[in-house]
Amino acid sequence: MRAPLWLVRVGLVGLPSLVPLLTRSPQAQGVPADHGTIVIAVGTLATLPVPTVITGRWNQDVSDLLFLKLARLGPELATGGDKRFIPQLAKSWTRRDSLTLVFDLDPRARWHDGTPVTSRDVVFTFRRTLEPGVDPQRALLLRYLASVTEEGPQRVVFRFSRAYSEQLYDAVYHVQPLPAHLVDSIPYSRFATSSFAQHPIGNGPYRWVALVPGQRLEFTANPDFFLGAPKLDRVVFIEARDPEAQLNLVLSGTADALENVVPVTNIPRVADNPSLRMLQVPSFTVSYLLFNQRSRSDRSVPHPILADSVVRLAIALALDRATLVKNVFGVYGAVPYGPVPILSWIRDPKVNPLAQDTARARALLRSRGWVDANSDGILVRNGVPLSLDLNYPVTSAPRKQMALGIQEQLRQIGVKVELVGMEGAAWNEARNRHDFDIDFSSVGLDPSPAGLIQSWSCEGLSGTNVGGYCDPKVDSLLIQGIFARKDALPTWRRAVQQLEQDVPAVFIYAPIYAFAVHRRYANVNIRPEGWWAALGEWSVTPGQQLERDRTPP
């Protein structure tokens, strides 16, 4: 039986209009004109951005949105003294004496469940962090912290065992307080799998909504945030491990922002896109060619080739670092002086690393007895060829490309470099076992120069100083820098200068990250020490809202 005509007509008109109802959520009422949503494409999703169980940079970055520190670094990223920090959980601080700092918490600070943030939370978290086995790295950084005590519900007293200029930095930067009333009943061993860790309650500008591992992590704005409610109501992180996939997500409009466009050759594709804007964010990373000064097979014996500082200097002189950096990074990289990141406050913009000087490099090698005996282009001394293995992780595309440039430049002075690209875990293991000639290392440093101690002091030989470098002069300068009463800057700079002169490594590049962000966002601020920490300040330019901005969470 055929349907009556009027039914057919209604159906033809009515059905298509039902489709939007089936596929879209209802239109928003009254979302403010400068509010919006942001979708950020990241390489690895933060699955556990909870203090005391954080592993890895991606978790640390995201945890800043949920958990505030007592204070944050100011724009110059200075870590010394008491003055150049910006209040967060602590609204002010005073110094009682050279060993004691007193913080007054902001009484407006609240946990996401409404409970006020108190000194008990701070004390508890420090105690938890310093428990043995919990966080050895932070415990090491806080080794001069003698005690953290409550003095009333809003006041915390930090006592140190030694006087040094970075006391405030150590007190505020490394530890983000946890809510004691929710966490203190959970033993640390079960914390990572606890329901708190699956759905953290913090005090920051954003609240946790949901995590779908391998896919997305969603936060929603905390409207009661005491430092000002965020204007971006929804923050969604989406995971795409492959850099091309990340780029495609942002070029196609699925994602609004991308951290680190790689490689540099892809930047024009983003720049050409009219809805995207590029931002340069200098990093705290320094990469260098680390020389192994001890023999690979027996650490008590010096390395047959690299123990000689003249040879190391010759290698440094043979390299045209500026060209190598320009080739791999374009303008998104700089040649560091010593192991000092671009943003470090001890960086001296007036000194330059050694420029390439192949003539002098050749002369130096000749002076140490290295000659090309059989005209095959490779220098030899006492039957031993000047051949070195350069280990690098194949997962690092910049290092892979730069290693080829390095190999070719060193070939010009008669040094044979064998490129040993290794799988991540194997490379790590070879490095820790001191089984390398030259290791292409890359280290992300803290804003504080005190981190230099681990990799460049004699004390660090049993730990991360895998190259075997030890110069007591540098050690004493580093210690002096940490404990300097007055201006520590000249001391630090002298330490770095000595490091450059000793050539334990050739410091080769400090990258600048290229962020892609949709143009409609205003007040965009990406903090180098915590990229997304300032998302609470972003907003959407009125009149440029997209559909996704107008849909309420």
Add this chain to the structure above:
Amino acid sequence: MLKGAWEQPGGRRGLLLLAVIVIVALVGPAFLPDPASQPDLIHGALLPPGLGHLFGTDQLSRDVLSRVVHGARISLSVALLAVALSATLGCLVGMVAGYFGGWTDAVLMRLVDGALAIPRLFILLLLIAVWDHIPLAALIVVLGATGWFGTSRLVRAEVLRLREQEYVGAAVALGAQRRRIILRHLLPNALAPVLVASTLAVGDVILIEAGLSFLGLGIRPPTPSWGAMILDARSTLFTAPWTGAFPGLAIVITVVAVNLVGESLRDALDPRRL
């Protein structure tokens, strides 16, 4: 066998094409600049094809044409030899298992199952533990020895099917020796899927070898290989397509040539011609 292939027009074209590729691989390097040379890292990188560089330059200002030609030696030897090894092993095992059946079949096929169950990556990681740097010959053997499992199952399936055909029964009834049955009746037919699989494997192996360099196992730079060039060119696919297009083209041409030869071999081996 080759004579049979030559007689087919497709086969002739394929063999000639292969011959050309091999000759270019052997003789070409003498006429081309050093593939490792990086003349100008700042202004000479990623130049499009032009007069000075017929195939353009890569990220390190190296001449792509020179690298493609120099890389032919490695890629061709790896591809052709490893695949030949896989094909031979697969055929052998598959035929023995299929024809003799019983316990032989069960044991061999369960070994193949077990081998298929272990990801290739595992085995390769082991090799890292054992060798610091694998020589090319060992690499070819490894690739060949880990690539025959699927082929053996394909061959076995064909043998199972053919074993029961009437003409085999007739041959047996006529008192033919087992070896003769295998060689004259079963092998030519069983070869068909092997040829298909091997043709496809040629392109595969080149990329697998390149993938090995991501484990630090493959050919060491600066020695070029087509697969490595393609993997390196991945990030410049849209900004500098020539870096990957030319080695990719080289692979495609090789695969086409092998395919033509394979097809003609299959036609030549058609039992209705023998």
Add this chain to the structure above:
Amino acid sequence: MPGWLFSRLLQAAATLAAAIVVLFFLMRLAPGDPLAQLAGERQMSLQEVEVLRARYGLDQPLTSQFSAFVRGVLRGDLGTSISQRRPVTNILAERLPATLLLGGTVLVLNFTIGIWLGVLQARRKGSRADRWLSTLSLAGYATPSFWLGLILVWLAAVRWHWFPAGGMVDPLRSGESGLSRILDVARHLFLPVLTLSIVSMAVTMRHQRTAMLEVLGADFVRTARAKGLDEGPVIWHHAWRNALFPIITLFGLWLPVLVTGSVFVEGVFAWPGLGSLSQEAISGRDYPLLMGTALLVSLTVVLGNVIADLAYFYLDPRVRR
């Protein structure tokens, strides 16, 4: 048949067990271990490393670690992932649906359209259709698979905005269910399926074509035609059944893709599958997670081949074993 089937399944179980044992010990031979990865990120002292080692049972002798693993598997507990600090079973369960969806769709397409095209080529051997399909399939296969994926994404997602560039669902539509969610997943599934299908269909088509050509020239086909049977049944009932053997083998070999996923497709399309998971597990030397994924893969490999053997037998009962 039942006797043979029982013996076959027993063999499969034995193979599986052997593979597990080999994998377990093989894993630990590769340089580096899970704690080195973890320790690398948070400079640990030797003491702390030892504490962690004990926590994960890595300080026990290998044989007791293995028996602990086996006992766990029999309980349904695959251990705790070292890098993710969660039960392995949870992690696998999260990623399995996405992997099955992708692999399953490709499997179905591959073994329907692929077969049909292969037979078509064989029937029209030498025709323009045959030559074009051959060229296309060869080109599709010889092109590096990630190129195919990247070009498809660039065209269909970035330039023309027909399909999403990656992921499994729209990141902003989390709470949906029912029809709109199915449509959303389907939109995200299209490009990865297309890419993987092009590559795998090329293989199936070529094998089917070759096998069909072999069979079409055989005597029994001529007999059937001489008997006056319609072309349709001649092709599909008589000839094709015999040309199915390599296809069945391929199917058995392909089944594991249902759980291994495809690393390159998951990468290019940000598809949250098991392929990229195993890759991470291997590079992180996350032994429990690795064993979990390996167990799944071994299971499907062995199962796939059992199914194939069953199918040969069903197709042609004269085939014993």
